[in-house]
Each structure stands twice: as C-alpha cells, then as structure tokens.
Amino acid sequence: xxxxxxxxxxxxxxxxxEVMAEVRKVIDWFxxxxxxxxxxxxxxxxxxxxxxxGTPLADATMAKAQQVDAVLLGAVGxxxxxxxxxxxxxxxxxxxxxxxMDLFANLRPAQCFDALADFSSLKREVVAGLDILIVRExxxxxxxxxxxxxxxxxxxxxxEGGRVGINTQRYTSGEIRRVARAAFxxxxxxxxxxxSMEKANVMESGILWREEVQWVHDxxxxxxxxxxxxxDNGAMQLVRRPSQFDVIVTDNLFxxxxxxxxxxxxxxxxxxxxxxxGAPMANGRPKAxxxxxxxSAPDIAGQGKANPIACILSFAMALxxxxxxxxxxxxxxxxxxxxxxxxVRTADLMGPEGGTPVSTxxxxxxxxxxxxx
Numbered sequence: 001x002x003x004x005x006x007x008x009x010x011x012x013x014x015x016x017x018e019v020m021a022e023v024r025k026v027i028d029w030f031x032x033x034x035x036x037x038x039x040x041x042x043x044x045x046x047x048x049x050x051x052x053x054g055t056p057l058a059d060a061t062m063a064k065a066q067q068v069d070a071v072l073l074g075a076v077g078x079x080x081x082x083x084x085x086x087x088x089x090x091x092x093x094x095x096x097x098x099x100x101m102d103l104f105a106n107l108r109p110a111q112c113f114d115a116l117a118d119f120s121s122l123k124r125e126v127v128a129g130l131d132i133l134i135v136r137e138x139x140x141x142x143x144x145x146x147x148x149x150x151x152x153x154x155x156x157x158x159x160e161g162g163r164v165g166i167n168t169q170r171y172t173s174g175e176i177r178r179v180a181r182a183a184f185x186x187x188x189x190x191x192x193x194x195x196s197m198e199k200a201n202v203m204e205s206g207i208l209w210r211e212e213v214q215w216v217h218d219x220x221x222x223x224x225x226x227x228x229x230x231x232d233n234g235a236m237q238l239v240r241r242p243s244q245f246d247v248i249v250t251d252n253l254f255x256x257x258x259x260x261x262x263x264x265x266x267x268x269x270x271x272x273x274x275x276x277x278g279a280p281m282a283n284g285r286p287k288a289x290x291x292x293x294x295x296s297a298p299d300i301a302g303q304g305k306a307n308p309i310a311c312i313l314s315f316a317m318a319l320x321x322x323x324x325x326x327x328x329x330x331x332x333x334x335x336x337x338x339x340x341x342x343x344v345r346t347a348d349l350m351g352p353e354g355g356t357p358v359s360t361x362x363x364x365x366x367x368x369x370x371x372x373x
Contacts, residue, residue, distance in 0.1 A: 004037035005323050006068040010045040010061070013090060014296025015306035015360075016074025022308035022364030023072060023315050029368050030319075030328060041068075045097070046076030046090035046296075056093030065097055070322040071289040072315060073097075075296035098138055101287045103276035104175070105182040106136040106255065107317070108293065110242075110262035110272070115340040119267025119351060122239065127265050133190065134248045134262055135183040136255025137175065138276055141205075143252050145170035169205045171251065176212040182277065183249035184221040193225045193246040197234040197254055209251060231258065238262055263293055270294055270307030270348045273314035275321055288322045290314040300347075304359035307346040309336055312367060335370035339363070 007027070011017040030036045043049075043061045050056050056076070065071050076090040086092075097103070112120065112130035120127040145168030153164040180196070187194045196213040198206035210228055217226040229237070231254040237244065238261050250258060263272050272294070278287035292310030300306060313336060320329035344366050345355035358366065 002037075004039040005070075006039045007041070007318075008061075008064050008068045008071045009040060009042045010071060010073045011042070011048075012045050012074040012076045012296065013047040013078050014075055014298040014301040015294075016046075016076070016296055018301070018304070018306050018360050019292065019308040019311040020072065020074045022360065022367075023311050025364050025368050026312055026315060026332065026371070029371055033372070034328060036325070036328070045073065045093045047078055047081045049093055050081065050084070050088060050090065054088070056088055056090050057096050062096065062100060065101060065289070066287070069283075069285050069288075070318045071097065071101075072311075072318065073289055073291040074311065075292065075294065077296050078298040078301075080298070097289055098276060099144070101276075101289065102139060102278045103287060103289055104137060104139045105179050105277045106138040106259075107186070107275040107277065107321070108134040108136060108255075108259040108262070108272070109274075109317075110134065110259075110266055112266045113271070113337055113340050115337070115343075116267050116271065116349065118353070119349070120265055121267075122242075122265060127242065127267075130242055130265060132242060132245050132248065132262055132265075133186060134250070134255060134259045135179060135186065136259060137171075137179040137249075137251050138255075139252075140171055140175045141252030142167050142169040169203065169251075169253070171205050171208060173208070173212050176209050177216050180213045180216040180249060181220065183247050184216065184224050187224050187247040188221075191246040192223070193227075195227045195229055195234070195245055195248050197229050197231040197248060197250040197258065199231055199254075200228075201230060205251075213249065234258060235261055238265065259293075270310055270346065271313070272310050273317050275314070275317045277321060285322050285324075288318065290318045290322075304361060305347045306360045307348050308360050308364050309346075309367075312336065312364070331371065332367075335367050338370045339366045342366075 011020040076094050081090050110132040112127045117124045117128050148167050150165045153159045183194050198209040200206035200210045274293050276289045280286050316329040316332040319325040343355040346363050
C-alpha cells in the first residue's frame with residue numbers, strides 16, 4: 001500500500017482549536033470513505049506553545065514541520081500575550097515556520113460563493129462569480145530586509161523625537177523569479193492570465209520586480225497572458241472591477257494589503273483559506289502550510305460561534321496542492337457550497353435574509369453530511 005499522507009496540525013490559540021476540530025472530522029471522513037490514509041500528529045504553536053515551553057515554537061515542532069507533507073495551522077495570538085517581548089510573541093512562531101520552511105509563495109484565493117454575494121460591501125453584480133488568486137511573495141521584501149529597527153538619530157538636530165525607524169525593501173532576481181514561476185504555473189491551471197503588481201514608478205525594487213517577472217514570462221511562459229499594474233491602481237481596480245483579474249502576483253508588503261482588500265470582496269474573513277508553498281521535497285511535494293486568513297478571535301473563543309469554513313477550505317487547498325487529490329478538493333468545496341446554498345449559517349454569516357443558525361461543530365457536521373450526500 002502507498003504511504004499515508006503525513007499532516008502536522010497546529011491548532012494554536014483562540015478559536016484555532018475549535019475550527020481545527022472540524023477539519024479533523026473532514027479528514028476522518030475522507031479516510032473512512034475515500035480510501036485515503038493520513039498520519040496525523042498535533043503540536044503547539046503561538047501563545048499555547050509559549051505557555052508550555054516559553055517559546056512560540058519549540059525546536060522539536062519546527063523539526064516535525066520540515067518533515068511532513070503539509071502543516072495545518074489554526075490561528076495564533078491574543079491580548080493575553082500583548083505584553084510579551086517582541087521576540088517571543090505568538091506571531092513569531094508563525095513567522096519562523098514560514099522562514100525556516102522557506103514558504104516563499106502565499107496563495108490567497110478570493111472566491112465569492114453565490115449564496116454569500118450579498119454579504120460583500122460591493123454590489124452583487126460586481127462580485128458574483130468572483131474567483132481571484134493572489135500569489136504573494138512571503139519570505140523577503142520589507143518584512144525581512146536589513147537594516148531594520150528603531151535607532152537614535154543623533155546626527156539630525158531637526159528630528160524632534162530623536163529617533164528613526166528603518167525597514168528595508170530588498171529583493172533579489174532569484175526571489176522574484178521563483179514566485180513568478182509559481183504564479184504562472186497556477187495561471188496555466190486556471191484562466192491563463194497573470195497581473196503583476198508593484199510600484200515601479202517610485203521604487204527601484206519595483207523596477208527589478210517588473211523586469212524579472214517579464215523575463216520569466218518571455219523566456220518560460222510566453223503562452224500565459226501577462227499584464228503589469230501599479231499596486232495602488234491595483235487596489236482601486238479590485239473594488240472597481242475585480243472580475244478583470246485571474247492570478248495576481250505581488251511582493252510581500254503589497255500582497256499583505258491587496259489580499260486583505262480582496263478578502264472583503266467576498267463578505268467574510270471566516271470564509272477565506274490560504275496556502276504557503278515552498279520548494280519540492282524529496283518526494284516531489286512542496287513544503288507547505290495551510291491556514292485560514294482570520295485571526296484567533298479571542299472574544300468568541302470557546303463559545304461555539306466561530307466559522308470553521310476557512311479552515312476546512314484550507315484543508316481543501318492541502319488536498320489539491322500538497323497531496324495531489326484535486327478531485328477530493330473539488331468534492332469538499334462543493335459540499336461547502338451546498339451547505340451555504342441550503343442557508344446554514346454560523347453567526348458571522350447571518351444576514352437580513354435569515355438562515356439556519358448553527359454552532360461551529362454543527363457547521364462541521366453539516367459539511368460532512370453534504371460530503372456523504
């Protein structure tokens with residue numbers, strides 16, 4: 001028999017354990033009904049890891065993450081950890097996973113389910129059928145560039161506060177080319193269109209970004225349609241006519257901003273999954289981590305109010321991009337769509353038209369029932 005798929009589950013903080021419990025139901029269903037085998041282990045990250053180990057990510061957990069087919073992460077952080085030193089805040093565990101696994105391509109789909117089109121802040125006719133994929137470079141750029149920090153500015157007598165904050169936007173050709181390749185590969189499986197966004201009009205790193213993306217296109221992907229757009233115009237176009245986009249590729253900072261803007265086109269952060277992919281391992285599968293876009297929502301933790309759909313759809317992305325189980329991913333996404341079309345709603349999805357209110361666990365049960373047909 002083939003080897004089981006290895007998964008490391010890191011539920012994290014706040015609502016993370018609750019939404020991840022519903023993913024476990026889905027995993028169990030596929031194992032029982034579709035002949036898949038999973039080797040699932042669980043560990044701590046974020047505040048939960050700090051409480052146990054005094055660090056947001058233990059070295060042993062990091063070592064596990066490097067070995068498995070996919071990491072599934074719930075959420076990290078919360079006000080209980082706000083007073084911690086920056087070096088041990090819960091989010092540092094997440095950043096360490098991304099950096100040491102070299103997860104350079106962050107995939108953020110913005111898909112509008114028809115049953116939720118009225119939840120968008122835009123008109124239904126603008127967002128109906130929306131299906132965008134934003135590919136964000138994740139391990140370089142201004143979030144990681146050196147020099148960085150807050151320093152005394154002793155040589156500038158006109159500086160009233162006496163300090164200067166520095167962050168450096170830095171990219172290499174290789175970093176740009178590899179995330180561009182990821183975007184072009186994904187576009188070939190979709191509508192074969194890529195829009196690259198940067199600020200080449202005011203930033204040298206933007207000029208390099210545009211030139212290198214164009215080089216990858218011209219030399220390796222001439223069959224894919226490529227356009228370029230300044231990132232500020234891209235933000236405007238996302239709320240003006242989002243359907244013009246298929247795959248958007250952009251840097252770390254702009255990707256952070258643009259993907260959140262695209263997220264709200266769909267109406268609820270509780271609906272949005274993400275994937276972070278790296279280079280292929282020895283078995284040919286990419287190093288990968290999958291997580292919902294939403295945060296830890298400590299204000300509703302433990303109350304059964306959290307929407308587990310983003311976490312469940314993140315597992316669908318794992319099926320598609322890490323495990324090569326595209327048909328199973330489609331099946332799971334159809335089950336989610338059916339449940340929503342039937343009017344089943346967690347608290348964040350209750351609108352004027354009403355619906356059937358359900359808890360976190362009940363939503364998971366409905367999705368498993370829809371899988372079963």
